[in-house]
Amino acid sequence: MSHPTPRPAAAGPTPPLVRLYRAYCAVVRSLVGTAMLALVAIMMAQVLARYVFGGSLIWAEELCRYILIWITFLSLGLAWDRGEFVALDLLTGGLAQAVQLAIRTVLAVPILWFLWLIGSSGLTYALRFKAQTIPAIDFIWTNLTGGPAGIPITYVYISVTVGCALLAAHVVAGLIVDMIAWRAGRQIHHLPATAQQEL
Amino acid sequence: MTAFFGIFALLLASGTPIALALGIGGAAYLWMSGNWMLALALPQRMMAGIDQFVLLTIPLFILAGALMNVGGLTDRIVVFARAMVGHRQGGMSSVTVLSSGFFAGISGSATAEASALGSILIPTMRRQGIPPAYAAALVGVSSIMGPIIPPSLTMIVYGVLSGASIGQLFIAGVVPGILLAAGLLIYASWRARRDGFPVTERMGWADRRRATLRTLPALILPLIILVGIKGGIFTTTEAAAVAVVYAIIVGFLYRDLTPGKVWEAAIATGIASAAILFITAVANIVAFVFTLEQVPTMVAGGIASITENPWLILLMLNVLLLVLGMFLEPISILILTMPVLLALRQLIGMDPVQFGTMVVLNVVIGMATPPVGILLFIVSGTSQQPVTAVIREALPLIGIALAVLMLIALIPQLTLLLPTLFPS
Numbered sequence: 001m002s003h004p005t006p007r008p009a010a011a012g013p014t015p016p017l018v019r020l021y022r023a024y025c026a027v028v029r030s031l032v033g034t035a036m037l038a039l040v041a042i043m044m045a046q047v048l049a050r051y052v053f054g055g056s057l058i059w060a061e062e063l064c065r066y067i068l069i070w071i072t073f074l075s076l077g078l079a080w081d082r083g084e085f086v087a088l089d090l091l092t093g094g095l096a097q098a099v100q101l102a103i104r105t106v107l108a109v110p111i112l113w114f115l116w117l118i119g120s121s122g123l124t125y126a127l128r129f130k131a132q133t134i135p136a137i138d139f140i141w142t143n144l145t146g147g148p149a150g151i152p153i154t155y156v157y158i159s160v161t162v163g164c165a166l167l168a169a170h171v172v173a174g175l176i177v178d179m180i181a182w183r184a185g186r187q188i189h190h191l192p193a194t195a196q197q198e199l
Numbered sequence: 200m201t202a203f204f205g206i207f208a209l210l211l212a213s214g215t216p217i218a219l220a221l222g223i224g225g226a227a228y229l230w231m232s233g234n235w236m237l238a239l240a241l242p243q244r245m246m247a248g249i250d251q252f253v254l255l256t257i258p259l260f261i262l263a264g265a266l267m268n269v270g271g272l273t274d275r276i277v278v279f280a281r282a283m284v285g286h287r288q289g290g291m292s293s294v295t296v297l298s299s300g301f302f303a304g305i306s307g308s309a310t311a312e313a314s315a316l317g318s319i320l321i322p323t324m325r326r327q328g329i330p331p332a333y334a335a336a337l338v339g340v341s342s343i344m345g346p347i348i349p350p351s352l353t354m355i356v357y358g359v360l361s362g363a364s365i366g367q368l369f370i371a372g373v374v375p376g377i378l379l380a381a382g383l384l385i386y387a388s389w390r391a392r393r394d395g396f397p398v399t400e401r402m403g404w405a406d407r408r409r410a411t412l413r414t415l416p417a418l419i420l421p422l423i424i425l426v427g428i429k430g431g432i433f434t435t436t437e438a439a440a441v442a443v444v445y446a447i448i449v450g451f452l453y454r455d456l457t458p459g460k461v462w463e464a465a466i467a468t469g470i471a472s473a474a475i476l477f478i479t480a481v482a483n484i485v486a487f488v489f490t491l492e493q494v495p496t497m498v499a500g501g502i503a504s505i506t507e508n509p510w511l512i513l514l515m516l517n518v519l520l521l522v523l524g525m526f527l528e529p530i531s532i533l534i535l536t537m538p539v540l541l542a543l544r545q546l547i548g549m550d551p552v553q554f555g556t557m558v559v560l561n562v563v564i565g566m567a568t569p570p571v572g573i574l575l576f577i578v579s580g581t582s583q584q585p586v587t588a589v590i591r592e593a594l595p596l597i598g599i600a601l602a603v604l605m606l607i608a609l610i611p612q613l614t615l616l617l618p619t620l621f622p623s
Contacts, residue, residue, distance in 0.1 A: 029466045032465075032466050032469035032470060033462050033465045033466040033469065035469065036258060036262065036465040036466070036468060036469045037461075037462075037465050039255060039258065039259065039440070040259065040262070040440050040443045040444065043255070043259070043436065043437055043439075043440030044440055044441075044444055046437065046440075047433055047437050047440070047441065061252050064252065064255055065250050065251070065252055065255070068249065068254065068255055068258065068476070069246065069249060069250060071258065071469045071472065071473060072249060072472070072473045072476040072477060072480070073473075073477075074473075075469055075470045075472075075473035076473055076474075076477060078470050078473075079470050079471070079473045079474040079477070082470060084470065084471055084473070084474035085216035085217075085218055085219070085474055085477075086216060086217050086218075086474075086478075086528055086571070086573055087211075087214050087215060087216040087217060088211050088212065088214060088217075088526070088570060088571045089214050090569075090570045090571075090586070091212050091213070091214070092213060092214040093214075100214075103213055103214065104214070106213075107210070107213060107214070107215050110210065110215075110223045110227075111215065111219050111223065113223070113226075114219060114222050114223045114226055117226055117238060117241070118222070118226075118241055118242055118245065121238055121239045121241060121242050122242035124239060125239065125242045125243055126242075157242075157246065160242045160245060160246060161242075163477075
């Protein structure tokens with residue numbers, strides 16, 4: 001099964017790029033894991049609040065939705081590396097590696113165009129909401145400190161741009177790594193596009 | 200519109216992931232049709248597609264299933280199924296079908312089911328002399344019970360999009376799930392007798408009792424979910440969180456789970472859910488483009504103009520969904536076709552719950568049909584068998600699933616009896 005491990009089989013000291021990649025993976029993984037467990041905790045607090053304290057957490061639903069949005073876009077790059085994106089490789093899977101690489105290079109153009117489109121218009125969209133704050137966080141903050149936190153909802157909407165940028169970086173990096181591997185005569189670590197969940 | 204389908208088909212055939220092929224096709228269409236100023240609305244459409252509270256059930260139910268899996272419940276389900284039917288005619292192949300049925304009660308996703316059960320059952324069947332391609336096909340097609348027997352991610356998405364009650368859909372899936380299991384069991388034992396597959400050793404009563412006790416938590420979970428939702432104790436979304444906590448408690452009670460395993464499962468689940476939710480987000484772009492072009496009205500009108508016979512409409516609808524299912528995965532199909540589906544449902548006057556169960560079963564069967572049958576690809580990978588060999592073995596099994604689809608389309612009682620017995 002595939003792992004988001006760096007693909008070049010480097011001997012000797014770890015190249016700085018690989019170290020950077022590992023650090024990035026570790027950061028995203030910790031954020032995603034924490035966010036997932038936070039979702040479970042908030043939802044359970046919600047159920048408990050209703051049955052034990054007879055009240056409901058009015059901020060829970062909103063906060064959970066925002067956490068889920070961030071989990072989605074933050075994980076896009078790692079999901080790409082793990083082959084979680086379903087694709088049809090029945091027609092291309094049997095072709096020679098050089099041909100496969102060529103096709104993937106051509107396909108990267110429309111993919112990057114789409115990600116640029118969504119990412120840049122996502123940024124424009126997010127920046128329009130600088131004046132609108134997140135009610136759920138304001139509510140919690142007011143209870144804790146007496147005043148609203150004033151975090152604009154831009155910080156939720158910007159996740160689209162972050163996600164597109166990460167995914168674009170992974171698409172390009174994956175292609176470059178595979179090209180290097182191919183030139184060095186190594187078998188391309190081609191991830192079959194079937195979901196490879198180790199679940 | 201032809202341009203959209205042309206671009207989409209070309210991208211798909213050349214190996215572009217479905218999510219991106221959908222997005223590129225939709226955006227390109229917007230550009231060509233002179234609606235480019237609407238491109239700024241696309242991120243907002245994507246956001247709207249996933250900014251829904253009930254979609255939290257997707258990562259949560261996946262996490263619950265993953266925790267039960269790493270907590271060793273998958274192995275115990277297999278042992279339990281072996282204790283029940285391993286010594287009978289079908290041997291390990293019957294065990295496979297039964298295990299899938301039980302696993303479906305802790306998992307709402309067919310892909311998770313195919314990968315979890317495939318890694319255990321395909322090697323076991325192979326050791327017993329069962330042809331690996333057949334073993335793989337059996338696991339792959341049996342996995343469609345995952346989204347039919349509650350909980351079900353596909354039903355949740357259907358409920359979100361159509362407004363049908365998710366609780367009612369869940370309970371309506373029980374009988375079709377049992378029918379699927381029964382049909383596959385009959386085929387498995389017939390096949391075992393024909394080809395002389397061995398049976399496993401009969402287990403003693405002490406072992407059977409032990410197997411039952413150790414599997415009980417997995418068997419109870421669907422009941423907790425159904426009773427909790429139907430009884431109004433918690434919402435569907437909360438039910439998913441309860442399932443996670445239940446899985447954690449059970450895992451620690453049985454000493455199979457460690458904090459490290461929980462942490463790893465949480466990360467893996469977050470990443471797997473991201474891919475699903477991204478497709479949901481992007482499919483929303485295409486749905487937006489379709490609506491601009493009034494495609495749903497045209498398709499529904501087109502079908503209605505061919506015939507007014509509800510049975511024929513039903514048949515065309517199911518064929519349409521099966522064809523889409525060959526190229527797309529369930530969630531994008533539901534998002535793209537929902538307006539058409541709702542219009543046609545009104546036209547033929549079918550109950551929303553029966554209609555929903557039928558549509559969900561139909562699109563899920565698409566996961567096991569070539570060329571984009573993700574379940575077949577997963578089991579082909581696990582079994583190291585060429586996907587064409589797996590497809591050949593899968594065909595009769597898919598036929599059984601289609602027969603069940605036909606039954607629930609024609610006989611309302613199969614889906615509606617339980618929901619009427621237990622109204623919300």
